[in-house]
Structures are given as C-alpha cells and as structure tokens.
Amino acid sequence: MQLFKPLFLRLSLLLLMSLCSGLVAASPLSELAHADPADRAGLITQWTVQADGPRRQAVAALEEGRLFTSADGNHVLLQGADGKLSDVDSGQPVAGDAASLDALPVNNSVRSALEAFHAAGDLADPDRSKRLSAIQALQDSANPGLLPLLLSRQQQEQDSQVRQALHMASARLQLASPDAAQRLSAIHTLADSADPATLSLLAPLTVAASEPEASVRAAASQAMADIKASQWRYNMLGYAFSGISLGSVLLLAALGLAITYGLLGVINMAHGEMLMIGAYASYVVQNLFRSWWPGAFDAYLLAALPVAFAVTFVIGMALERLIIRHLYGRPLETLLATWGISLMLIQAVRMLFGAQNVEVANPSWLSGGWEITPALTLPYNRLAIIAFVAGVLLLTWLLLNKTRLGLFVRAVTQNRRMADSVGVPTGKVDMLAFGLGSGIAGLGGVALSQIGNVGPELGQGYIVDSFMVVVLGGVGQLAGTVTGAMGLGIVNKILEPSLGAVLGKILILGFIILFIQKRPQGLFALKGRVLD
Amino acid sequence: MQTALSLRLATRLGPQPLKLAAAAALAVLLAMPALHLWTDPASSLHVSAYTLTLVGKILCYAIVALAMDLVWGYTGLLSLGHGLFFALGGYGMGMYLMRAIGHDGNYQSDLPDFMVFLDWKTLPWFWQGSEHLAWALCLAVGVPGLLALVFGWLAFRSRIKGVYFSIMTQALTYAAMLLFFRNETGFGGNNGFTDFKRILGYGMAAPGTRATLFLLTVLLLIAALAAGFWLVNSKFGRILTAIRDAESRLMFCGYNPLYYKLFIWVASAMLCGLAGALYVPQVGIINPGEMSPANSIEIAIWVAVGGRGSLIGPVLGAGFINAAKSWFTVAFPEYWLFFLGGLFIATTLFLPRGLLGLLRRHKEKA
C-alpha cells in the first residue's frame, strides 16, 4: 500500500497542476482557498519543496484561521491585519463580521502538511533540536519530492546525529527507488532503526509481488528480524517501567493508609477522600496561579504540595478530634463512621466544585515524555511520580522510625491506656498521627491529579487497591507496603498485555487470596507471641 | 474486649417488649399482598405495586443483613463481600428469567439478547438447564454456598481473620465484579439481566405474581429469623460468640473453630443467595453493580445501625436505612448523602449498640 501512495500523490498533483494552469491568474491564496477540502493538504505538500513568498502568506492565512467561508457559502474571504474582510479572488473589501463566519477548517491532513511545510524550512535552522524535529516531521510526511532536499542537507550537515537522522529519513524514501542497489543500501540503513513503523515500510520488500530482486527481499527480511529483536527489548523495558509506575501510584495511594490503618488501626474508608481533597487542592492552587501569576504557572504544582498537605492534615486532625477519637478500640465501627465521612466529603466536594470532573493541567515540565525510541516514550508525569513516591516514602520512614512521635504513635496503637500511663499525651499523638496519614494521602492526591481524573469520586477508585497493598504487605510494615505495591504493579503489567486489564487484575486478586494462605499476615508479617 | 463486653451487655437486655412490635410488623407485612390484590386502587388501604416492590426489595435486604449478622455480629467475621453471594443468587434466578423470555427479546432468538450481540451461536455450558426454575434455584443457593465453602476453607484453615478477612472478602467481591463486568464472561456484562417477561408462565408485572413473590420474601424472612433464633440460642451459637471473643482459647478447649466458622459462613452465603433470588424478580434487574465493594459495606452498615449481635437489629437496620434512603433521595436529592453519612456517624458515635440498643435503653428507663 505504501508503495502506491507516492504514485497516487503524484497523480493527484498532476491533476491539480492541470487544473491550476487553467485558471491562469489564480493567486496561491485563491488557489488554496478554492481547493477541494480533500486536496488542500496535497497542495501544501506540493508547495513544500517550492515555497515562495505568496505561498507562504497563503499558508499562513489558512493556518492562522484568517480565511472564512462567506455567509452564502460561495466566496472565500480573507481577514486582513486590520480585521477587515476582503474577497480572496477579487481583493474587494466585503462587509461582515468574521465572528459569525466559519473559518476554513484546518484538519489533521492539512495540519500535518503544514508541519512538513515548515519543517522543510527548518532543516537549516541553527538550532539542532529544531533540525531534528524537522527531519522527524518530513519523514512522517513521506513526500518523495523531498529526497533531493534531504540528500543535499546530508552533505552540509555537521552534526553527526542529525546527519544520521537525515540518512534514515532519506533511506525511507529510497526504498521506493527503482535502483535495486539503492534499495538495498536503504534497507541496510533502516535495519538499525528503532522505529516500528519501519517494519511496515520494509514488509512490501519481502514479497515477490512487489519486490523483484531476491537479494533485496532477503535483506529486507533480515532487517525486519533485526528490528523486531530490538523492539522486543524495548517492550520489556516498557513493561518494567509501566509496572514500576503503576506500583508507585498504588504506593502513593496506600502510604497514608499504612499510617492511619496500619498504625492507628483505623479502617479509614475516607482515606480515598483525602487523596481526592489533595487533588482538588492542586486544582484550586492551579486556578489561583492561572488568575494571579500566569507567568509562574509551571510552578503551581510545587506550591500545591504544601497546600494539599496542610489542608488534608488539618481536615484529618479535625476528623480525629471530632469523630474518630471516640471510636478507638472499636476498629470495625471506625469503618462505618469513616464511610459516613467519606459520603459527606464526596457530596460536599460535589456541591462546592460540581459533580463533573475538573481540569488539572500538567505543568509543561510534566507534559510529554522522554522518547527513548519512537515505540517507547516514558511520560514525564510518571517519571516524576516515581521520584516523588521515593521522597515521600523516605520522609515517612524517617518520621516513624527515627522520631519520638513515631515511637509514641506505635505505642499508643498497641496499648492506649498504658501509653497514657507512662506519660504520652495520647490525644495529641493520635491527632498528629491521623493528620499525618491524611496529609500524606493529600500529597498523594496532588500526584494522582497529574495522571488521572480529578472528580468527587476520585478516591473511591483507589480504596480497594490501597487496602490490598497494605494487607498484602503486612499491616504496619512500611517495607511490606512498598514490596506489596511494586509487586502488584509489576505483575499486573506483565499480565495485562496477554490477558487484558480485567482478567489480569482478577488473576492477581486470586493470587493474593492464595498467597495469604501461606502467609496469613502478609509479606512482611510479624511473627511470634506478639500476635496473641 | 471492650466491644465484646458491651455487645454482650446489649444482647442480655431483655427483648421482651420488642416482640410485640415485631409481631405487629409481621402482621402488616403479611397483609400487604392481600391489600395489593384485593383493594380498590383508589382506596387509602391500597398498597401500590410501587410500595410492594419497594418493601419487597427492602425485605430481601433485611434477609441479607440477617445473614451478615450471623457471621459478623455473632462470629466476629466482618465480611465485606456479602454482596457477592447476594448477587450470585440473583444471577442464578436471573438466568432462569432470561431464558423464560423465550423468543420475545429484541432479536427473537433462542439465546438471550446479549449473547446475540456478542455473536454467540450456542448457549455456554454453564447456562445449560437454566430454563428450569428448580435448577436455577439450586444454582442460586449452591453457587454462593460452594464459593463460600472454597473461600472459607482456604481462609479459615490458614486462620485469616480480623481485617485480613474483611479485606480478602472485599477483594473477592471486587474480583467477581470485574469478572462479571466483562461481556465475555457470559452474564450480560455491565447490563446484567433485565427486561424479564414472565416467571413460570405468569407475567412479571401481574399483581398476583408480585404478591406471591412478596409473600415468599416475608416467609423467607420469618424462616430465617426462626432458624437464626434457634441457631444462636443453641450451644452452637455460644461457640460462635466464643470464636468471636477468644478463638485460640476455644481451640484449647478442644473445639476446632474451622468447621464452626465454615458452617455459619456457608449457611450465611446460601441465605444471601436465596434472598438474591427473590430480589431479582421483584426489582427486575441484576447486574455486577450489586457486587461492588460499596454495596457490601452498606450491608455491614445496616447491621451496625440496627444493632449487631442480635437478630432483630439487622432487620431493623436494613429496613430503616433503606426506607430513609428511598425517602431522602426523593425529598432532598442533593442532600441525601449528607443525611446518610451523618446517620452512620451518629449511630456509631451515639448508638454503639445500634437502633436496637436505643430502643432497649428507652425501655429500661421507662
């Protein structure tokens, strides 16, 4: 199919040219304006290699949305810099308001043609990264007319990486060369490609119907095998990454619970809502930045962290003071009361912010990803979450094991009355500990706002998983929580491609049920008499 | 221990005056189907189909709450997965009802509609025989029972208890929900089963069918209560409470808690299954949403609000909460979650022994 494409393009170009030659005086602008919507992209592609001033202006007018269909639908109007409208053919000013007219649509095909159009100009740009992305864009547009341009740039290019990229891009075009030797050398070049799309370019060269030369066919098959092998390695890397990434999301959701449930013994069904409030805190901070410091917008997330922590910390303390305090020693009752709290928090948020999800934008430094190969991109937001989790984890660990508060918290959980009787202000400790667990959940919420939905029900989606993680790891065991989360994440991602998301998850739950058989108290269980 | 003590204190307070009220409630329930069938719709005594199905539904919930209380209130096993057994029972009945639609579905096929849109040509093996109500009822009771047996055996054998048990049951129902959400599983996916036409040849919407189903539900509730009373007042019941309060001590008395837990657990699951089987024809739909962890938590809440460790309590709780829910969602659609949430908090804070405790305290004072 790919082989036909250039042919098809060439034919349509021919057709277009003959059409154009008919309309002797047609300016590029009116040519573009009157082109059939389906052909507009082709026209721009054709112009890519022969861009001149008027054509550039015409393209710019389309791109900037300054071309409108007139109200009667028969004319195309251009909006000048002064906002006035004029007919593209006659140049006559026309009365009317652009706001009520439909602009000529810039659809995907036009947009990619535009990209290539600009890229051709950028090939000589002094900025190396711009040159690289230009090559990428041109390679995607697969315009055979570009070959001479690419080859000549290859001669002039100083940077070896850019030269290599040009080499690859021209090799793709050379696959269609009538010269078998050239095809062969192109295949050898492409064998090193990390882009899986190369496979579909090579595929026609392996069958006799489209490739007469046997040696070329053999080379193409070999190249495909090479590419597949390298793809496999990237796949594995991808699985590992997404496993760890899912693991850290789970961990983030479970960490606060490891404190409120693992240590305080409060089955906190409102834990998810703390995540949710944390996420809404980032939403609010984001909006404040939008309206007050738009210049510093990218920093909003950093500001959201302390805010989310503070808000959930305070809410957590208040809940402890008002409700949970009265339920210590009645763990199962805490489940009911916190479930009630959770319902109320959800509804409160729904009434404050609406039932619909709210938009939380990734700051630009978290948008996009680190492209390892065209097939494998590690999104920045997920990378950031992994790092963030590590940080929060370290803090939590220090707090619990290296501070007196941590010691007191653990003592109070085990024997409240006695802790009081050795001099621990249990009320304060409970409050701080619950606030802390909630605060950590709030921090988690900030991170979750970067990868998923922010809506009143955000927390509900994490509650089962969080409990599973804490239980699998062993209640009260931070190391267990980490292992549990990472284990679940990675196993999940290994199973998902073959079984699908749902069956994989079911299998894991079944596996956990069986696993707990062997270690009823979790991965990192306490042993010994302590349990009686 | 604190809870165990107060629980026990709760159960020891005499339920005598409550019995009168219970008997009155029973009489009303038994009269309802008659009032539905034989009074003039315009008369103030008439019980509408709406009321009848609503109350019927709540009664099914009450049975579930009772089943839950046997394992939680008495045995100390907080199951966060009881909704699963209920739903499985419902699916068993639902299979029959789907088959009973016959050719009257959208596609006028032998197969249920959802199989048609999945392009299935034959009935999967586990649907065999579901055209017989008796077999469907066996499934409705047997499948939850079997699942409970296997899961319970695994869990109790390795002495999983307390929160571990709760979380595992939650995971179980969650896994089942995910499984049933898949269309390939063969139970209609997210849609579940609905649009039933008839049961044993009687139209689903016929007043007689409604009244009969309702009556059966009331009878099942009475039977369950009676069996429950007998169980918890036997030595078996005392062993259950001993398991709740000091399981390891019981072992050194020579009792193997495994079989006791398994017995009550399976019995409870089967009772739920039966309740589910009666629920589906009355509400007219069953889908995996019934298996969501939130539903199962709610069951626990009915029990807690009503008063755990007594038999009337859960029935009361299920009735009260669901009635309140039905009313609040109409009267204050936007605020009902606040009311509901506040109710849970208030009961746990101020009524540790549930509504029943409140009634009893009232009696004591009087």
Add this chain to the structure above:
Amino acid sequence: MMPVTTSQALQRESWDGDTPASGRLLQPGVDVTHGQILYLDDISVSFDGFRALNRLSLSIAVGELRCIIGPNGAGKTTMMDVITGKTRADSGSAFFGQTINLAQHSEAEIAQLGIGRKFQKPTVFEAMTVQENLELALAGPRSVWASLRARLSGQQRDRIDELLTLIRLGEQRARLAGLLSHGQKQWLEIGMLLAQEPQLLLLDEPVAGMTDAETEKTAELLLTLKGRHSLMVVEHDMDFIASIAGKVTVLAEGAVLAEGSLQQVQADERVIEVYLGR
C-alpha cells in the same frame, strides 16, 4: 471431627467421685503401657536464632504431679506451647502415650485427646458468664452437629454447680467473666480446665496473684487430682511447690538443669545460682 478417644461413659465419671484411679487414666486410645503419659524427646525450638528450647527431653508418668521450675525465660511456657500444639518444634518429638505423635495434631485435636491447659495469663471467654464458660469447657463431643443439638443434662448441671462451689465463684455465676478480677479469672480458668476432664493437665503458674490462703486451697485441689490425672505444674512460688511436690524438674536455658525431689534441687548449687538466689 469426632473426638478421637472419648468414651461417653468414662467421661461422665466425676473426677472427685468415689471411683478412684479409673476413667481418664484408662481411657482407650492413649496407649500408656509403659506407664508414661507424655514423652518429650530432644525438642528444640528457636525464635529468630534464639534457642528457647534446647534439646529438651522429659517424660511424665501416668498419674504423676510434676513440678517444673526454672528461671524466667527458661522455656517453661514454650514447652507447654509445644505440647499443646501452639508452637511447632524445630526438631525432636513429643508423644502423648506411646503412640500419639502430638506434632501431627492441631490444637483442638490435642485438647480433644485429653490435654488441658491453663495459661500463664488467665484467658477466659470474657463476654460469657462464668457459668457459660464452664458449660463450653465441659467434656463432651466437639462436633458442629453435636453442638447444634446439645442440651445440658441434669448431670452436667450438677457438675457445673459442683465446680462453681469448688472455685468459689458460685455468687458470680451469672456475671460476665470479663468483669472478674485477675485472681477470680485464674480460678475460673482452673474450673474450666477441670470441666474439660483432661488426662493431662498443664498448669502455667496457677497461683500467681492468689493470696496465700488461696494458694493453699489450690495445692489441696491439685493433690486430690494427683493419681487420677497426670499434672504438670509450673510455678515460681516455692512454698506452693513444697506443699504439692513430688518430683521437681528444673529447666534452664531450654534444657533440664536438674531433676529430683524439692530438697535435692533446692540444694543444687546450680539451681541456687540461676534460680533461687542466695
């Protein structure tokens, strides 16, 4: 699930009735042809590398009342845990009679076989009344089915009354066990143990927290049991030991340090050194 060795007729036999040396001693199923009811052979138990029992060997004769003393942490409670199945030995074997390997039985089965235990920390069913505690402990079939049909017989009722008088909790019979004082719980647990009518009684510090007068009572009680039951008593109260003692075993660091009459061990330098003090 059926009790392994119980015979109803024999069980009904009251422990302080007038048929001496019958019943439990000759209970079918436990082979005591060599006169020993319990053998511990070369038992070791360690926790995270710490050896709580170190190649411990010990045996108890039928009808014997054996006192075990030894420093805190010597492994006395751990030994009882091994016998009752609560802790599994790393190596070595524990036999009940000649033939029953205790390692192959669960806690419940071991209790049904006829080994009863009183814990160091009194453990009773706190949410049940004193009387109900005794009822549950009362000897009888332990199956689910039996429990569904069980009715208290007149004989059993009498037995409970008897026990209540014995443990002086008659007035408290309808109180919840959780409301008893520490010492009262000790007594209740002893009562439950008796109700269970085991062949071998393991008592872990039965008089801790009792007044001297009560200690004497307990001693008397144990002496009446001796001969018809086999007993193993762990205590730190030397006066109490003196009032009941036949043979005394001293455990230290998980192994037998000395064995003999009370006078013998009290005179043993090593025992004085690690346990009695000077």
Add this chain to the structure above:
Amino acid sequence: MLDIQELDQYYGGSHILRRVSLQAEIGQVTCLLGRNGVGKSTLLRCLMGQLPAKSGSIRWQGEDISRCAPHQRVARGIAYVPQGREIFGRLTVEENLRMGLARFGGKAGREIPASVYEMFPVLYDMRQRRGGDLSGGQQQQLAIGRALVSQPSLLVLDEPTEGIQPSIIKQIGEVIRNLAARRDMAILLVEQYYDFAEALADRYLVMSRGEVIRSGQGSQMASDGVRELLAI
C-alpha cells in the same frame, strides 16, 4: 506525699470502692493487701487516672490531681507498674524502656539510664527483641524497669512479683528497699505475697470488699493478725 480521701468507685451498678482513704509518705513503703477482687487494682487505676473517680479526692504533694489525665499525673512524677505487665508487645525492649522516658524532653528523653540494665541484665541481652516475645517474668521485669526510668517520686506497683523467679524477687525487694531508703520517693505496693510485703512494709493497709478494714505499722503486721485477715 500522697493523700487519697474518701474515694468512691463503681463499675456499672456495683460499688467497688467505698470511701477509701489512704496516705503514702515519701521515703516509705506503703503496702496494700487484700484478697482477690476486693478492689486493690481498681484503687490504683483511679490513682493513675485510668478510671476517673466518682467522688473523693486524690492529692499529690499538696496538689489535687483527681481531674488530671494519666499523662499529666506521670508528668508530676508518678510511675505505675500495672497488674498483668501491659508492656508494648510490638515495641522492642529498648523502645519499651524509652517509652518510660516519655515525660522527659530532649536528650533525657532519649537515653536509657544504664542502671536499669544493671538491675535487670536480661533486659540488656534482649534489648532488640520485641517485648511481646519475652517470657512472663521477663516482661514483668521490663514493666518495672519502664517505671523506674521515669525517675518517679511516687512509684505505684501492682503485684510486681507475679511470675518472677525467686532470686529476682529478692532483688526486687532490695531495689524497693533501696529506693525507699533514698528518702525521695513514696512507694505504694499492692502485694499478695505476704512474706514479701511484710518484709518491705513501713505501713500497711488491708482491704476487703472495697473498704480499708485495717491499717498500721509494717512492723506490726504479724501482731495485727493480717495474715488471718487474708485467709478465706
């Protein structure tokens, strides 16, 4: 000194303490005796604030502490060894001891005085083990150690010899005697073990059914017939 006046306490309907009055002087060992279930532990729990007293007053060094929370009483120098040990099972031995330092801030709150380990060497050997894994007697030693590290001026002990081997009981007896001899600490000891109590008591009180029925000088216990009072 400690001055308890006319304390009343109920569990539900039952009257457990009936107008109990008790004094404990600094530098003295005050022994409280009585049969099982007469309310000794209940009295101590009221003193610690674990159970709020229904009526009556508790004054410590002249200050009324009846309304204070337990940790506030600890802050005023009261330490408690409860019946049944109540150590923190999942904390290590060392952490348990550090819990005893809860009333101190800063460095003093972190460092465990070496003297405890001298008194109970086994605690040093097991300092990294979890408290719950210790044997009964070891736990009892830990509970006493935990109370002592808080350097109390009123030490309240509920049957501290329960489950402890004879040699260590002797040792504990000596410790108590020495502490009393320092003359900066009041010691309130509940004991069933008559000989032990008699050997230590400067003053004694006997309780029965929630009431103090006899009290006097420790040296006169035998002549006052206390042993008979405790008999059944």
Add this chain to the structure above:
Amino acid sequence: ADTIKVGVLHSLSGTMAISETSLKDMALFAIDQINAKGGVLGKKLEPVVVDPASNWPLFAEKARQLLSKDKVAVTFGCWTSVSRKSVLPVYEELNGLLFYPVQYEGEEMSPNVFYTGAAPNQQAIPAVEYLMSKEGGAAKRFFLLGTDYVYPRTTNKILRAFLHSKGVKDENIQEMYTPFGHSDYQTIVGNIKKFAAGGKTAVISTINGDSNVPFYKELGNQGLKATDVPVVAFSVGEEELKGIDTKPLVGHLAAWNYFMSVKNPVNSKWIADYRAWAKKKGLANADKLVTNDPMEATYVGINMWAEAVKKAGTTDVAAVTKAMAGIKFAAPSGFTLEMDPKNHHLHKPVMIGEIQPNGQFSVVWKTKTPIRAQPWSPFIPGNDKKPDTPVKSK
C-alpha cells in the same frame, strides 16, 4: 392539579453524575423557559427531580415511583444504555413516556420512548467514512477501543460489518474493551502505537464516562499525535473535555450532531440564556458553563414534547405520542429538526469536530441536511425484517 408534573431521571451522584448532572440542569432550564412563556395548556410544568445514583436497579425503582406515585406526564432521563434498558420494562408496563437524549447503539424502538440522541447511522458510520476519506486521513487500520457494555459492543459490531463492506480485513481491525472507570491506559496506548506501526491507523473510541481523561492524558504524554493516529470519539463532548488539558490533543476528533462551537443565532442565544439562567440559580462557574450534544438533545426533546402536548391538547401518552410525529423544532445545531413520523427518532445532522486548544471543537465536516435514523442498523443481519414502527415487547 394546576401543574403538569415532569420527571427528571438523571444520576446526580455516582460515576455517571459527571455526565448526567448537566442534563438535569438543562432539563430544569428548558422547563423554566417554557413556564416563563406561560407553560402548556395553561398550566405550569413542575419538575420532579430524583437521583438514581448511577445505580441501575435504582433507576427502575425511581422510574416506577415517578410513574405511579408522582404520576408524571413525561420523563426526561437516562444516559447509559444500561439504565435505559432497566427502566424500559417499567415504562412499557405502566405506559409512561420517556425521552432519551443520548447517542446509542440502536437495536431498540419502544412505543414509550422517544430517542432524541443519535442512532449509529447518525454518528458512528459517517465518522468512520470520514476517517477513510482522503480528507480525513485515509485510514486503513482501525483500533476499536471502548468501555465494556452494550453500546460500544453493539456499535463496534456494526462498524466491523461496515468496515468489512468497505473491504477492510479483520487483521486490520482490533477491538478492545476496558471496564467502566478504567484509569490506567499505559499498556493500551502502547498497544495502539504498535498497531499503528502497521499502516495509517485511526482509533475509534467508544470509551464512556471518566475513563476518557486518563486515556487522553496518556495519549498526549506518550506523544501519539492526531496527525499520526487520529482518535475519533463518540462519547466525548465539551463537558468531558473540561477535565483535560487539550493542548496535546489538538486534532483528535469527535462525531456528534451538535457542537457548542457551531455559529448560528439560535445557538448563541441558547448558550447565553442558559448561562444567564444558571447564574440566576447560583450554579458554580455559571458563566463558563458549556453545552454539548446530549444537552441539546434534552432541550429539543422537552420543547418538542411541549409542542406535542399543545397540539394534542392533553398530556395523555397515546395522544402525545401521536402528536409527536413530524413535529419540528429549530435546534441550536442550526438545523430545524424533525421527529420522524414513524420511528420515534429525530432526523439529525452529523458533524465531525476536531479538538481545539480551548477545549472546544472545530467542525471539519458536516452533512448538509439532517439524516433519518436507522435504529435497526442494516449492518446487523436480520434487521431488514424489523418493522419501522415501534412495537411494545410482550
């Protein structure tokens, strides 16, 4: 009674609240508007709002309550097909009247329901035709990704048959389903990338509800651009886009019968009136509220019903049903829509829009005139025998 009761049956809590809450608001707005003009038959409309809480059995219960207790003359409600299927028996049994405002899979035609959303031939099929056209990028491979329930399954079944008829082979079609609320699309987006390596690919998304947000975020972050692999969605409107940063998504598509961005006087006035009303009611963010296709369908439905009642002179279901046939209404989409005289479905224009950085869609293609609905898709075998008029199921 001096009012006419009108039921509003949309989830205000639970997972579907995200989408349905705005439909409730729209229904109340439309009712207020009609009342402001004097109501119908000289009576005011009185809305009865209930919350079935995204719980399908509760939908059935609430429907029964609306019909038998509140005795509403008509109900506007439901979003998901499963909720509609659960209330359908109730409406048929009690002979009520339901207006259903959301695009759906067809395969249904009840005399008690008016369908004001699109049938597959008014949305899905034209969208795929566009993708296959040169203008739409000439896609050769199709990745059908949906939420696992009847609407996506049936729609994809129809699309597969349609693609077959266009000569697309099965190896060039991949179908995949995720559960409601699924939120981890790492693996799936990775799969799409791999699939797309095999030739020009388009993704056809029937993901419903809030799964869309994580899906699109992952799409953006993994760098899958619309120019490479366009995604066309059938259940993503302006409301759903509010939760997403749309900059990386520019160019991905949606097919609907209305977009908020269409320029015509009816639409501008509608949006302005709605916002003014919302402001008066104190709704959050009133001046930034968006409109979308199901809201338009709700609005059209209510107005058509009011017209029909006037025409019939009664709210009686049979009479109103008869009067509905052929009723016309100048809709915000810029077209005058007509209720088909026979099949209870609207004639609707089809529009395809591309996502813009501001969260709106720009229309890149649309039909010249409204299209008649084919609830019984010809791509499902056996449907040619279906009657073109609604029949009550037995």
